[in-house]
Amino acid sequence: MGKLKYPLGILLTIIIGMLLNMLWCCNCWGNDNAIDNDKTAPVVIEQTEQIKNVGTTATAVNYLMLKDQEGNLIEEATNHLNFNISDYKHLEPIEADVVKSYEKIKTYLDKHPNQKFNITGLYSSEEKNNSAFTNLGEARANDVKNYLSSLGYDTTHMGIDGKxxxxxxxxxxxxxxxxxxxxxxxPSGKSAALLESELDNLAADIRANPLVLHFATGASTINLSIEQREKISKMVHYLDARPQSSLISVGHTDNTGSRATNTTISAKRAEFAKSYLVKNGINSSRIESSGKGPDEPIATNDTVEGKEQNRRVVVTLK
Known part of the structure; x- marks a missing residue:
């Protein structure tokens, strides 16, 4: 028996060693798997983020879509009109499927003259409003309206706003x-008569409270107040509703210098104001311009303040 102790002890040692080795190896495999998981984890996270981004983009992209008032789809396109940040003019070229969608919508509108087509331009709080409208969204809607008008849309049956x-x-x-x-x-029937009355009142308001732009000597830019922007929005609304109407831009000066020179200066200021409005989406054929120099002052030319009031351009309905 004494002799067997040593072989049994050696065998037991070997068995214990094998068991320990197996346990150690299992831990190693577990660690390897953990290491592999650590290596693959960033990839999995990255893929998840990419899918999330794609999903967010896919749901947030504003596709071209129009439904009737019952919610039935009239037309849809995966592409749409796009704009540069803080800009109100759509980018060219326009995708062919977008053009086809607008043509399909026009066909629908032609068959349903009792419908009004409304355009809402969107803008973010981070964008700057470099337009003459009350907000960038309204300016974008006006740009789209002008494009659709070139496709034959009836602007009297269209409305624009911003959001x-x-x-x-x-x-x-x-x-x-x-x-x-x-x-x-x-509007039809009594509603149509009410609309005409509202337009008459709007015309009277525009004439009574025209857009007045004051120019410092040598000034070449126009900075509009909120009130002035609102007046331009009203003018655009009226022009759309009554296609035969038009605006007139008239320039005035103080009495500094010769009358001939001032008349030229006033005409240039009136044309500058017209160009500004045309740039902002009002058709040039709907605006006339002229200069009256110092002939129609609204304040005394004996004071600096009075001269400032007289250096002006007045834009109103013709």
Missing amino acids: LSDQLVTTNGVVYGPVNYYLSDF
Whole structure:
């Protein structure tokens, strides 16, 4: 028995060693797996983030879509009109499927003259309003309206407005599809008569409170107040509703210098104001310009303040 102790002890040692080795190896495999998981974890997270981003983009992109008032789809396109950040003019070229969608919508509107096509331009709080409108969204809606007018849309059956939205998709300085569309009933019967009355009142208001722009000597820029922007929005609304109407831009000066020189200066200021409005989406054929020099002062030219009041351009309905 004494002799067997040693072989048994050696065998037991070997067995224990094998068991320990197996346990150690299992831990090693567990560690390897943990290491592998550590290596693959960033990849998994990155893929998840990419999918999330794609999903967010896919749901946030504002596709071209129009439904009737019952919610039935009239037309939809995966592409849309796009704009540069803080800009109100759509980017060219326009995708072919977008053009086809607008043509399809026009066909629908032609068959439903009792419908009004409304355009809502969207803008984010981070964008700057470099337009003459009350907000960048309204300026974008006006730009879209002008484009659709070139396709034969009837502007008397269209409406524009702007809306703040911080859910817009932007990539590389481009805002994708910041425009919504919806239909409403076009006034008829008594409602149509009421609309005409409202337009008459709007015309009277524009004439009584015209857009007046004051120019410092040598000034070449126009900085509008909120009130002035609202007046321009009213003018655009009226021009759209009554296609035969037009605006007139008239320049005036103080009495400093010769009358001939002032007449020229006033005409240039009036034309400058007209160009500004045309740049902001008012058709040039709807605006006339002229200069009256110092002939129609509204204040005394004996004071600096009076001269400042006289150096002006007045834009109103013709």
